[in-house]
Amino acid sequence: MVEDLLDELRRSGQRATTARRAVLEVLVAAGDGHLSADELTRRVRADHPAIHLSTIYRTLEALAEAGLLTPAPFADQPTTYHLRADVHHHAVCTDCGATINLPPSVLASLRRSLLADHGFHADPHHLTITGRCRSCSGA
Ligand SMILES: [Zn+2]
Ligand SMILES: [Zn+2]
Numbered sequence: 001m002v003e004d005l006l007d008e009l010r011r012s013g014q015r016a017t018t019a020r021r022a023v024l025e026v027l028v029a030a031g032d033g034h035l036s037a038d039e040l041t042r043r044v045r046a047d048h049p050a051i052h053l054s055t056i057y058r059t060l061e062a063l064a065e066a067g068l069l070t071p072a073p074f075a076d077q078p079t080t081y082h083l084r085a086d087v088h089h090h091a092v093c094t095d096c097g098a099t100i101n102l103p104p105s106v107l108a109s110l111r112r113s114l115l116a117d118h119g120f121h122a123d124p125h126h127l128t129i130t131g132r133c134r135s136c137s138g139a
Contacts, residue, residue: 001028005068005083012066019059022048024068027083034072034080070126074099087125093133100133 005024006016014020026043027035035043041056060081063069070084074092089102107124114120 008068009063009066014062014066017059018048019044019051019055020063022051023056023059023063024083027069027081030082034074034082036078036080038078040081072126072128074128082126084125089124089127089129091129091131091133093136094130095132095136098133098136102129 002021002024005028006021009016009020022044023040026040030043037053037056037060040060041051041053044051044056060069060071064071064081068084069081071079071081073079074090074097077097087104089104089106091100091102092098107122107127111122111124114122
């Protein structure tokens, strides 16, 4: 998995540095979790104590540019990152900040009608739908 990602990185003309490999390893290990730059740094440093936060930030930028990562901003929280190959969406409560992870299939009918009605090929990788959760809406 990490080797495939590093191949993709090389194909996009970027070098597979130690920091890039370490960040990808942490993200793959995190599964569908979302990690902030701080949290990524903490985990990377467990194996590579010499890698600094500024290096991690540059690494995240380079990996996002190469199309391997998706930055996922959530309301007022720090930006988190996850692998682009991990397609999913979120419903986020604007009152309490609760988030629900949604599979790509929730958008199947929306994608079908965008194509049928507008000839538009939607390709959402990480969509956030805002609203109110069950407990905040009092239902
Ligand atoms: Zn997400
Ligand atoms: Zn809520």
